[in-house]
Amino acid sequence: NAGVTQTPKFQVLKTGQSMTLQCAQDMNHEYMSWYRQDPGMGLRLIHYSVGAGITDQGEVPNGYNVSRSTTEDFPLRLLSAAPSQTSVYFCASSSGGGEGTEAFFGQGTRLTVV
Amino acid sequence: KNQVEQSPQSLIILEGKNCTLQCNYTVSPFSNLRWYKQDTGRGPVSLTIMTFSENTKSNGRYTATLDADTKQSSLHITASQLSDSASYICVVRLAQGGNKLVFGAGTILRVKS
Numbered sequence: 053n054a055g056v057t058q059t060p061k062f063q064v065l066k067t068g069q070s071m072t073l074q075c076a077q078d079m080n081h082e083y084m085s086w087y088r089q090d091p092g093m094g095l096r097l098i099h100y101s102v103g104a105g106i107t108d109q110g111e112v113p114n115g116y117n118v119s120r121s122t123t124e125d126f127p128l129r130l131l132s133a134a135p136s137q138t139s140v141y142f143c144a145s146s147s148g149g150g151e152g153t154e155a156f157f158g159q160g161t162r163l164t165v166v
Numbered sequence: 167k168n169q170v171e172q173s174p175q176s177l178i179i180l181e182g183k184n185c186t187l188q189c190n191y192t193v194s195p196f197s198n199l200r201w202y203k204q205d206t207g208r209g210p211v212s213l214t215i216m217t218f219s220e221n222t223k224s225n226g227r228y229t230a231t232l233d234a235d236t237k238q239s240s241l242h243i244t245a246s247q248l249s250d251s252a253s254y255i256c257v258v259r260l261a262q263g264g265n266k267l268v269f270g271a272g273t274i275l276r277v278k279s
Contacts, residue, residue, distance in 0.1 A: 056209070087269075092271055093271055094170060094255070094268070094269030094270050094271045094272070095210075095255075095267075095269040096269075097266065097267070100266075110266075142209050142210075144209075154212055154215070155200075155212070155267065157209030157210050157211070158209050159207075159208055159209050160207070160208070160209055
């Protein structure tokens with residue numbers, strides 16, 4: 053049981069390049085989310101999904117796209133990377149919307165845009 | 167605006183000592199409050215989850231308290247160990263669909279020998 057797996061762990065992009073951050077979970081969780089973590093700030097929600105085929109925007113969605121074609125996978129796409137997207141990205145999953153639902157996080161992807 | 171404020175920003179203590187981290191929130195509607203531990207270069211890992219009706223919860227040497235009236239929480243670490251060095255993040259879940267979480271910026275704890 054691997055939990056939440058993110059790839060890659062590190063990435064350097066040039067401004068304007070596109071890329072996809074991968075996230076996979078093997079816990080059959082309905083809810084999946086993408087966050088970014090910047091120094092001195094709490095994690096901020098980029099996009100989330102409450103099930104396969106359903107996605108919605110979070111607090112900071114601009115410049116990012118997501119899709120949820122399967123329960124297991126929730127990739128995050130950077131359309132045209134900008135230096136402001138330099139951050140650590142975390143994917144999380146949880147089993148549902150219940151009050152005591154635990155959220156499990158991946159190990160993060162550290163992205164640098166130059 | 168939904169906010170979670172943590173204090174102090176950072177803390178250094180000697181191994182074996184106790185410490186208490188603080189969290190104030192203005193999140194509404196409130197569902198539950200969580201404390202996470204984040205080791206350097208890793209994702210957050212849950213320590214405790216407390217609902218509105220719970221005012222204390224323990225996980226080994228970690229004890230979290232919640233005062234829903236004053237919207238304050240604390241995380242007390244007893245007999246600290248070097249492995250407790252990490253960022254501790256207070257997170258409040260909104261009582262609405264989507265399991266939305268509001269994160270504090272964290273308190274960085276360093277335990278010295």
